Amino acid sequence: MENFIFHNPTKLIFGKGTIPQIGSEIAKQGYRKVLLLYGQGSIKRNGVYERVISSLKENDLQCVELSGVKPNPLLSKVKEGIELSSKEKVEAILAVGGGSVIDSAKAIAVGFYYSGDIWDIFLGKHSPEKALPIFTVLTMSATGSEMNCGAVVTKDETLEKYSFVSEHVYPRVSIVDPSVQFTLPAEQTVYGAIDTIAHVLEYYFDGSDSEIQNELSEGIIRAVISTTERLLQNPKDYEARSNMAWSATVALNGLTGAGRRGGDWSCHRIEHALSALYDIAHGAGLAIVMPAWMKYVYTSKPAQFERFAHKVFGIIEKGEEGIIKGIAIFKEWMKQVGAPVSLEDIGVEEKDIPKIVDNVMALGEPFGNLRMLYRKDVEAILKIASL
């Protein structure tokens, strides 16, 4: 195993009926005025908004609202949040929503203390030294943002979808009540599952090897696969919802990355171009990119891809035959649960590939870890992904 530091200070409160605890958790830490950040209104339809507001009131917390955060969250909304937070002198941010809302909250939290352009932080030109404290109520399990220190945001004008990490943006407290996800559309459940699997695989296929880490990773993926199938049968299956929610959290809270090589993250980088340019769900983009990337790079560590095929899908064929079969079954499974698995499936044609490649390469080359990727490699991967 590689050396690592595991230090995740987030307090995660998990389970049915836990949302009313949010007010006292904020008050306990001495904050009196929060920015309440949310998305496009689903929390008003599923009752989460009401529960949050009454918990804030019961704890005498003042609250300034900002709504309208979109999936693939935009920098313009982050800037609006920074401005509003400064004007209103809020002391903390309460993000109520999925990964896009929490990620936006993280960007607002560091932007609050930075006088320059917030985009500098995404470009690595400025490293945040401070952030407003963040509290979250999660309404969609996928990104793991409720218990990690990363955020991804898209710049409106340039459609660059970039990320930053900072130890200062671990949420202080996150509340995960899986029952509020009963009403998620099936496709959002599926994309959340695929995002979770992708987080595990970014580390699993980063060139490192560790028996305990491989075991934990494969276990999470198998659990996510079986849980997804249960939820497509019955979206109100609490046992399945809670297993999915906890799987998504542990997939990216430091556990799966411990002792690895920092992850590969090529699939995420390539996908970010897709969701930035075509505004598709991140999970949908990952379903398209992952099998293509796997096909392109497996020769760099065939044993790990063979192991994946065997341990996750029970494939007994060895060597290349098993590897190819594993990737094919993985792709087929994502298709069966309703994800697009090729550029064609989302209406993108081969002629559009150069534009996607330009977007991917904007942050420079090479990137990746298991295999360093250059422009020509990304082109080749997208060609494999086209059908």
Added chain:
Amino acid sequence: MENFIFHNPTKLIFGKGTIPQIGSEIAKQGYRKVLLLYGQGSIKRNGVYERVISSLKENDLQCVELSGVKPNPLLSKVKEGIELSSKEKVEAILAVGGGSVIDSAKAIAVGFYYSGDIWDIFLGKHSPEKALPIFTVLTMSATGSEMNCGAVVTKDETLEKYSFVSEHVYPRVSIVDPSVQFTLPAEQTVYGAIDTIAHVLEYYFDGSDSEIQNELSEGIIRAVISTTERLLQNPKDYEARSNMAWSATVALNGLTGAGRRGGDWSCHRIEHALSALYDIAHGAGLAIVMPAWMKYVYTSKPAQFERFAHKVFGIIEKGEEGIIKGIAIFKEWMKQVGAPVSLEDIGVEEKDIPKIVDNVMALGEPFGNLRMLYRKDVEAILKIASL
């Protein structure tokens, strides 16, 4: 899944060559004078002591030493530590050793702020509100104490081996350098492995059920089994040492207990009587108790025991046949790697059972979770364990 809170604030620094970081980690948090607590001198033989001392010096930290903590650590030493810490006005405790040293440090840390008898805390008569900050350098992986908030200590006069948990005793920083375990005697490696498996099983067999938690638990156990075998072949196999060390940490840092029913802990309770009375290693006692307990209680949730047999040992027989076979193979495996697996193996006879039962029952009855155990049940389990 059951509702739960996951909140583990310990910063774990893991890997080769990390021990020299301890001084700066303590200094960074503003402490200037520490109690350096350790065991019976192995850290002077394996070079850990020197590395710790020079790191403390480099960071201008004052240090008061207290050594002589034994396996199955004694309350008298804890009291000595409390007295010394008060007299010397230390600001933090640095525990360098295995679980017994770290557990003693936790007891000293809360005892420092409690004017009554420290044993009150173990009896649940007093709940600590404060503790000295704890830092650790782990030299033997087993108890997971480096990243949790529990401690077990034995009262010298009465041979009661009791525990307490308090959120105030999570170590601030723990350093785990698996390479310092190269020189552990084989039996200590084995007992550490068995303790790790026991921690996983206490939660696995607590009557709860969760696909993701079952997957993570089975993965840890399989990894520990294969890693133990590698270490018996080559104690200096760093890859195996690091896998074992991380497995031991995650087995009891909150991960395996998430969404469960708090664990069963009957095997630990019964074992504590054995190690208190006969001063055997905790892992040795667990190897004796676990298979007997499993045989006695499996009818309370046969599906989980069948799953254990199948997922951990690949047993294909269903129902009772598979369950019994699974328990037998588990016992046989522990025997093969060198653990005692019956009371007979440690020279305890059937006529001694009443004395053991008395010790077990001193904290009252019933206890347990999957099955509530009374005096007669403990007697029956120890009878099964006798051969």
